[in-house]
Amino acid sequence: MQQDNxxxxxxxxxxxxxxxxxxxxxxxxxxxxxxxxxxxxPVEFSLIISELVIFxxxxxxxxxxxxxxxxxxxxxxxxxxxxxxSVFMSFLVWGVGSFFNVLSQIFVSNTMVxxxxxxxxxxxxxxxxxxxxxxxxxxxxxxxxxxxxxxxLIIGPMRAGLIxxxxxxxxxxxxxQAAYAFVLGVLFSVINKAAGSVYPSMIVHMxxxxxxxxxxxxxxxxxxxxxxxxxxxxxxxxxxxSDMIYILLAVTLVGAIISLLILIPCVVFIxxxxxxxxxxxxxxxxxxxxxxxxxxxxxxxxxxxLFIMFGLRPLLSALGM
Numbered sequence: 001m002q003q004d005n006x007x008x009x010x011x012x013x014x015x016x017x018x019x020x021x022x023x024x025x026x027x028x029x030x031x032x033x034x035x036x037x038x039x040x041x042p043v044e045f046s047l048i049i050s051e052l053v054i055f056x057x058x059x060x061x062x063x064x065x066x067x068x069x070x071x072x073x074x075x076x077x078x079x080x081x082x083x084x085x086s087v088f089m090s091f092l093v094w095g096v097g098s099f100f101n102v103l104s105q106i107f108v109s110n111t112m113v114x115x116x117x118x119x120x121x122x123x124x125x126x127x128x129x130x131x132x133x134x135x136x137x138x139x140x141x142x143x144x145x146x147x148x149x150x151x152x153l154i155i156g157p158m159r160a161g162l163i164x165x166x167x168x169x170x171x172x173x174x175x176x177q178a179a180y181a182f183v184l185g186v187l188f189s190v191i192n193k194a195a196g197s198v199y200p201s202m203i204v205h206m207x208x209x210x211x212x213x214x215x216x217x218x219x220x221x222x223x224x225x226x227x228x229x230x231x232x233x234x235x236x237x238x239x240x241x242s243d244m245i246y247i248l249l250a251v252t253l254v255g256a257i258i259s260l261l262i263l264i265p266c267v268v269f270i271x272x273x274x275x276x277x278x279x280x281x282x283x284x285x286x287x288x289x290x291x292x293x294x295x296x297x298x299x300x301x302x303x304x305x306l307f308i309m310f311g312l313r314p315l316l317s318a319l320g321m
Contacts, residue, residue, distance in 0.1 A: 006154045006291040013150055014297030016061050017167050020054040020142070021305050024171075025312075027053050043122035047130040051138040054171065058142045073145040074198035082270050086191070086200040089266050090207030093187050095259030097180040097208070099252040104179035105240050106249070111176045113236045116216050124217060132210035140188070140202045143168040148189050154291040157283045161189030163293050170305040178309070184208075187263070194271035194280045 027049055031041050062073065069075040101110070112119075119127055143164050151160035165185025169178040188201035220232050239245060271280040 007295065009150065010154050010291065010293050011295040011297045012061070013147060013293075014295050014299075014301050016057055017147070017171075018297060018301035018304060020057045021171065021173075021301065021308070023053045023057065024050065025173075025308055043118055044126045044130060047127065047135065051130075051135050054142055055138040058146045061146060072149065073141075074149055074192060074196070075145070076197040076199075078195050078197045078199050079273060081273050082195055082197075082200060083203060085266055085270060085273075086203040087207055089191065089200075089263060090204040090211075092259040092263040092266065093184060093191075093204050094208045094211065095252075096187065096256045096263070097184050099249070099256035100180040100183050101176070102245065102248045102252045104176045106245060108174070108176045109233075109240065110236050111172075111174050112212065112216065114233050116220055116232050119213075120217065120220055128210070128213050128217075131213050133206055136202060136205035136209050139168070139171075140198055140205055143171070143185065144188055144192055144201050145198045148192070151293055155293045157189075157193055159293065161186055161193070161283070163298075164189060166302075170302065170309070173305070173309050175309065190280075190283065191267055191270070193283055194267045194276060195274050196276045196279065197274075200270065 031046060031049075034041060062069075067073055119131070147167055148160050148164035151163050154160075155163070165182050165188075168185040169182035172178050172181050184205075188204065191200045191204065192198055194200075216232070223232055223235065239248075267280070268277070271277040
């Protein structure tokens with residue numbers, strides 16, 4: 001039954017995030033234990049489960065609260081022009097995120113590159129589909145359709161975008177991806193608000209993941225073709241440990257500024273194209289809902305996730321798990 005008390009609604013969302021992360025971690029530990037025992041898990045199966053374990057709790061939440069996919073969750077059709085410009089905006093959003101990706105690599109390794117050998121261990125077509133289409137669909141459903149839109153009813157669109165982006169970032173369970181996922185999450189929320197639909201962020205997310213996967217596949221193929229003594233992960237680590245990282249940081253900063261300057265009018269265009277300019281402007285107005293999002297459940301979930309990122313994961317790595 002739908003709870004009318006805003007505090008209860010916020011508390012339920014906090015527990016939902018905690019349950020999603022807890023189940024995801026338990027499944028990851030189970031997979032690691034099986035692999036330690038010599039039981040190989042296909043990468044395709046791992047990718048399916050990793051998204052499914054956080055998708056199912058969100059789906060149960062939607063069903064038990066009798067939420068409408070079109071009205072409550074934002075599965076509303078958009079005009080063809082909005083869909084097309086969303087594809088173009090994916091390159092702009094990627095340009096902004098790239099700076100924060102490189103910035104985080106001053107402190108930690110590139111997670112996707114480090115996982116490249118594992119990702120490319122399965123069927124290229126299947127892995128590309130799961131990482132580029134299936135994964136973004138599940139994540140946009142969870143973090144934009146459920147968390148963003150439900151929190152918006154409690155604390156307003158601006159803070160809802162920030163909180164859903166924080167959850168989105170923490171759900172990656174590593175600092176490198178969390179750094180740029182937070183920025184992408186904020187941008188996704190604004191884009192969706194301009195369109196009044198979750199489809200634009202899905203399109204952008206899918207395009208970004210698809211291009212990243214293709215780049216990893218191509219770069220891995222090149223290193224193998226030229227017979228390099230270093231694999232992709234080793235080459236990335238070598239670059240990270242040299243002055244090259246600061247050159248990349250400067251280049252991506254310029255790219256991020258240019259991308260953002262072009263992205264802003266694109267978002268405005270979408271809002272006008274979908275007759276939602278006033279709704280977009282309302283995001284940045286004062287006097288939004290003063291409801292609280294930080295409940296015991298959300299604080300507990302965030303602390304639990306941070307422990308997994310900075311406490312449990314290093315411990316398991318040290319133990320070879």
